[in-house]
């Protein structure tokens with residue numbers, strides 16, 4: 001194996017249910033110091049042909065009052081305020097590194113916590129849903145439970161915006177076409193993630209997703225949380241559901257302290273960005 005260049009940049013590739021991430025560890029620079037990731041680096045790395053490829057890039061930073069902080073980017077270089085599956089993946093990594101079964105972290109939406117369950121699955125408390133139109137955000141005051149859009153979606157914020165459509169059969173939806181149209185609807189001033197869900201049994205949902213800034217992905221943790229909240233608010237389910245996404249199954253539980261999401265995580269490989277790649281991006 002070639003020796004790692006001293007001026008390259010180490011990264012990990014991880015995924016949760018096929019929602020895949022590049023993770024860069026920028027700890028050791030102080031909680032007040034900005035990270036090393038720029039929109040240009042996120043875009044270049046996110047290119048599946050010329051970079052590494054990912055649905056989201058997660059950067060670990062120092063945090064005051066928590067084990068670590070996490071920032072997220074989409075593959076188009078835009079920032080994401082939340083990423084549930086990356087939070088579960090990085091929390092698993094940090095639990096292993098710290099020799100613990102629970103960690104606390106800070107994201108753009110505030111403090112979160114994660115634990116490893118006895119069965120090895122990782123749970124994260126994604127915090128309470130945002131149900132005020134200004135904070136989702138929406139561009140004007142409307143009924144969040146019945147947005148004035150074709151298909152009658154529900155709006156839920158989980159630190160990022162989501163529009164959840166309940167459809168008779170999620171399998172037959174044109175996720176790319178419909179999702180892209182809704183992502184850019186003027187009702188969402190910061191664009192939106194879009195979920196299409198069907199009830200397939202008691203407290204059992206099937207969900208497919210179009211992610212803002214990325215496109216179709218095999219899973220979206222914050223989208224699963226938003227869908228579980230929307231399904232309960234619409235009277236379709238209780239507060240605990242299982243949800244089948246393209247990449248597997250998540251468990252959701254909307255408790256008094258927030259929406260808990262549980263599922264598997266995978267560490268795929270450790271890599272090293274070459275100085276040439278970094279110089280071309282700078």
Ligand SMILES: N[C@@H](CCC[C@H](N)C(=O)O)C(=O)O
Nearest residue numbers: 080083084085160220221222
């Ligand atoms: N895959 C993520 C959500 C990613 C963020 C999203 N694309 C956004 O722009 O808000 C998850 O697991 O939550």
